[in-house]
Amino acid sequence: MVQRLKEVDVVVIGVGMVGSILSKELAAAGYKVVGLERGQTRFTVPEFQSPAIHDELRFDIRKALMQDNTREPVTFRNSSSQTALPVRRWESFLPGTGLGGSMVHWNGQTYRFHATDFQLATHTRERYGKGFLDPDLTIQDWGVTYDELEPHYDRFEYLLGTSGKAGNLHGQVQPGGDPHESPRSREYPTPPQKEHFQGAMFRKAAMGLGYHPFPQPSSNLSQPYTNPEGLKLNTCVFCGFCERYACEHYAKSTPQTFILPVLLANPNFELRTGCQVQRINLDSTKKRATGVTYIDAAGREFEQPASLVITSLFAINNVRMMLLSGIGKPYDPGTGKGVVGRNYAYQTMSSVASFFDEDVIINPFMASGASGTLINDFAGDNFDHSGLGFIGGAFIGAVNTNGRPIQYHPTPPGTPKWGKGWKDAVVKYYNHSVMFSLHGSSMSQRQNYADLDPTYRDAWGQPLLRITFEFPQNDLKMAEYVTARGVEIGKAMGAKQVAGAPRKGPYTTQQYQTTHNTGGTVMGSDPSTSVVNRYLQSWDVPNVFVVGASAYPQNASWNPTGTLGALTYWVADALKNKYLKNPGHLVTA
């Protein structure tokens, strides 16, 4: 029997980074907000404490903080001609679950996209001409500009206390920062973290080659910081247990440290954990949401009516929520028509490994999730792509995060996979190797999309999300190009052996790459090519907002969280100052 609850102003599906920020903003503005979180309540004390938190087997290998894939996996295939099968264990990407969401286990790498990224289709056409793009690519402008988002990037970074060095203040290039970045209105809230050895080696080599190295913007803080919410964060001690872990030190910016204590103290907000939302309910016109239906941890079904529904889930789960709710037309790759699930994209990750003599002692285990040094000389459109046959790029950096040995034991190419030869190489190179990340953009492509699986179901009996994805040729060419640049830097560092590993197809679900899934409910100015308008409001059901990296029309050369934070405050502003004052379509199609 379904129990119908008392109507509230706002129901928020998913209490992670986006959900907790939007809930806080709306509760503070006087609205009654209910936050529904499928996972459990968890806080720095007691859940994240040492020594239990520093367990590589439990958190890295067994993936203790991740979405429960025994109940709710995805299915996958490389192309529409294949039968999608369940990803029976997470490997390639790791969506989180529980209060605070995936941000609890993030690395804190806090980037802004560049101005050209938000107008990628227009910019590419203007700079390189009409015929430059591979016709299979479906890239498009975002419908919002960098200048519009800048104050919201700023607010997000000051919420987190991000540690970094500005490279461009009001159009003036600043020494020590990234000269390629789009203008900032002020300096980072805290200075950069200390530079680890790999970062220093990289910096010297990159400068020698004429590039522009700068410290990675980190939301593992370089010094104590009190944010505008009045919450205090501590200094990161570089313990080397960051991504895939929660921080015990209050040094990593997560909802637990930067906003939840304030949100949970507001009587206008009610948190309900263990609640699996089944769908957003619509009225008979299908143009208005009436609330959501969820099942709690004890298996009881509830209907929560609300005037406004915000789905603030991890990207792929936002897509699935829209499909399960029947909001927006599902994308059909055959006809190119439909929008929900369209422009699913990812990140094109390559790497370079440099191996040194035994007198070069690296200490890879001393790191934060966002320590290190990088260059943006080959990211985005910071270099001339004429004649290269691709668009996009990658940041190249010595941004290694840990030396946890089950996962991290680099060996040169040609090393046996086991036996004495393997063991000798592991012992020889563990403390004498430097790994670069080449963090590449991911262009949307006609054939890549997400829809509902026809066969496999979750623990509640609902269809799983089916992902159909292959790396576009554009991105593989980009990976080749930037990896060659990375190898040159490795050689300039004086490494005895440098091995570049450009990303190659086919895409596999069996190797960790990143948890930077994007697209599927993309934003834009045209309802025939976007699910939501520039305020992330559904074109079809205007009292539904879909806030997540699912809004990205394609993915840029950097980690997506900073941009999602900016979009979150952009949406908060639109809700408070526009929508809630006069509910209805914020943009007329």
Add this chain to the structure above:
Amino acid sequence: MKPPNTPHVSRRSFVAGVGAATVLPPATALLTDSAQAAPGAVRPKSAVQASAGQPVYLFFNVAEVQFIEAACERLIPADDSGAGALAAGVPNYLDKQLGGAWGAGERLYCSGPWLPGTASQGYQLPFTPAELFHTALRAINHDFKKRSSRFSDLSADAQDAYLKTLEGGAMDLDGVPSAVFFDMLLRMTVEGFFSDPVYGGNRDMVAWRMIGFPGAYADYYEAIDRHGVKFVREPLSIGEDRHGNVHVHSEIPASIG
């Protein structure tokens, strides 16, 4: 207060005594000795010693242990650089993992239909890890029985050759492709070697000492910008964290909401 008859051998000194190149006697030999001991005879090992040094196998049967101990030691052999998988307790780790939640399919989506997938789609067999190991090991031991031989009796080179056959995927182990079994065995062997000793492998943190990993906890704030300086400290296991590194925030209460 130690019980009487317990030799004064700490875990650390026991393992140190084992030494790098020394191979522990196979556990099955002990089982056989115990089983054949005459009533009233003094048993060679006390229960306390067994828990300190020799694994008590709960998941693997005797024939399975013979293969697992020998195979793990080929995957990570003892040599000049330090202990191998056997001295590190990797078979014990495998036994505990496969006999527990992981063996039963923890974190494995187990709904059909079951179809052969592509390499990009990953593992698509209905076997839980426990079922997969028992099935594959039964088939392997049957294979050796036909030849009136045992894997553990082969020379090291012959053992390596057999493992390479498994790795290459040439054999069907009663429905388990041998490459799938080998891959799972190798992954779990590396896990057992490098994971925290609380899980029963990496005994006395031998693997961490070998590569210089300081273990579960350290504050590197002062060390990180002393570039190129070796960090020398005893590694620390979760089980040894006497510091009680609990970081209570000065202003946020321990429980909210």
